[in-house]
Amino acid sequence: MKIILTPSKRLACAAGMSVVLILPSQASAHYIPAEGEPVQVHGTVMTTWRSASPVDEYEFWQIPGTSMGGDAWPVSQGVSLDEVSVMAAKRFDQNTFVKLGVSTHDGSDGHQSVGIEHASLGFVCCDSKGPWVVEAGRMTAAFSPELLAHRSASEFTEPSLIADVFFGRHFHDQGLRVWLHETAGWSAGAEVWQGKAFPATDDSDGGAWDAFARYAFSTGRIHADVGVWHYRAQATSRADHRYGGGHQHTPVAAPGEVATIFPDVRYTGDVDLTGVHAGSSVRIGAESTLGIKGAWAQLNMEGVLHDSGSREADIVADQYAVWLQPYLTLHNHTVSLRAERLVADNTLTGAAAATLGEGAGLLSEDGHTPERFSLSWLYQWRPQVEFRAEYISDQTLPEEQDRFAVGVVWQGSLLSGHAGH
């Protein structure tokens, strides 16, 4: 059984047209254009209003007990342009295709930057339909569904804790991927990375690799999928580049406010992540689907924390994060609940352990284990336009916060005559 989801199918899924919700996101980043198909150019715009940010202005977003980084910026209060992305793909001949994509990334103070997410060349072997595919260049990782999709393809405006804490929200890197592509329900492969994506670094000792396998099947009204992956990274003097790294700049606070310098604690060592994900759905009516999906990821860090002042401390961290998400789709409406929990078990050893642990955010608060509960409602108003509302009970920080979000997503083909949805 071969499952290839086109962008049109992806939108159909989002509209609740009886296809499981987890798979469209997989297709978005790893769609392989078919032979003879015209150039596909897909665009997405997502904007959201939120009642609050998890942290105050001039505060650093650091979930206690974790080592965060990458692009995991806290969401902003008020209106924010969460995502603008354009993705193009073209099959040149029987075996060769190329993908190009740019997207906005969050930044400090709500400012965003535009980055190249895809610039890759692919080769389909051994005939035009595979099953083996080799891709090289700048790509999104394929090993975990957490990393495949932008927020616009998720039922929630905020990425999961697995994505934000363990991978710095996005994963785009230069690398090479060899995989068995969606053949008889199976996808499996391996990727090697230069190390530009958190939690790796791209120096001579850095880099990363991963291996993954997943299986999806459908029988009548039921669909299910399950996957497993392992990722290993090496990091040398890895900074939390959201606030630190390189030359330290002091935040400029408004009169009467206090802005502090970020404690630029670095990490050198190994990072191992293992994850499983699964989903299941059943069609309970002509236009209604009931489903559940979830993921679990285990992180192990073993290395050294250090700073510019020659402080060092050994660290061994075992952390896991899980989320569970039941959902119900009725006609053009989808209601989803997501529960998340993150457990950190860290051991810091050395004379500077307390100082560096505090600076790195790796000290757990007594009696506090991060959790988050989210409730979302999606309304697919038009094939290309979706409205969403969300309630989040955020207990990831010691101070619990409830916040609300409403937003709109537009996504569709940017080439005339190919909207076709």
Place this chain on the structure above:
Amino acid sequence: MFAVFRINVAVFFAVTLLLSGCQTESQTFVDDAGARESAFDWRVPASVPLPYEPDDNPMTEEKFQLGRHLFYDARLSVNGEISCASCHEQARAFSDGQQHPSGATGEVHPRNSQSLTNAAYFNNLTWGNPALATIEQQVMLPLFGESPIEHGINEDNFEQILMSIQADETYLRLYAEAFPEQDEPLLGELAWDNSVKAIASFVRGMTSFDSAFDRGEMSDAAKRGEALFNSERLECFHCHDGYNFSDATIDRGVTFLEPLFHNTGLYNIDGMGAYPDPNTGRHEVTGNPDHMGQFRTPSLRNVAVTAPYNHDGSVPTLDGVIRNYAAGGRVIASGEHAGDGRMNPFKDGVLVSFQITDAEVDDLVAFLESLTDDAFLTDPRFSDPWR
């Protein structure tokens, strides 16, 4: 609805716990390898790491108290007139308010007396000697040094000075308490070794972390000054960083600290970057021309009571120090030290000129004044025990 959902969540989480070795709550175990352990009450807040203690001179209260008596005892000088406290007064955070101190023989020291505040946290003692890494080594210089002469203790008088110490019953008790493992702690060379260790222990114990800044009780002007201090415009924090406001700070959490010295463009007497002899800083010791005019960053704790400033006490006020930095160096228009320090080729790269208003200077001074630990300046623990 949420209740049913949370039951399902609990079941799911229970499964994941099995997968994750049954760790159910977040925890972080910190093993600081004894970094907070000491036989001495350092009286520093939990947020500040403890300083190193030499293996051959671990801190004890008894040595601290013996050192306190010796620190204030003028008998430790060639003429009975000079004690450590002569140039290190408690009310001035153990500096002396003079541009240049004078020794027992009247010889003038070319350097300004440094504050001893948090001396335990410096990786290098004195203004410009990268080889002087322990307080014990430093204490030897004023006691026995000949260039310049400070206390003036030498081969001709050390026995007589020692005899005066040995004759004091207070010292007999204090030495016995400080060095209980020794049968004769006041005998011969061992007595001098013990004396140096005791004085070093007293100086090492001079910790100061109870200023308005530490207590979060700064004035609005001081808060504005803090923002300026930490701004990229002024760049003060690059050298005066951390809890001790100096990049020459070392503690038990630091495995190694590269000696850091900076040329701040205070002189340029030959247009080639020269500083006036004998105050050429690190260059005096290394002979390396590139080290001309490099001095260690002093702590800013209690800096408001330690005027005059810079290594030679040539700047009378904090206002003047700030304005020199604002200019990117000091210009001396005439006299034997005339020259444009701004153009000193050995000046540290971080020292560039910046614009600052008079009001901002006042705010910055207010911030520096908020670093004064009044309790430290009057604490009987550090006062003269002979009074």
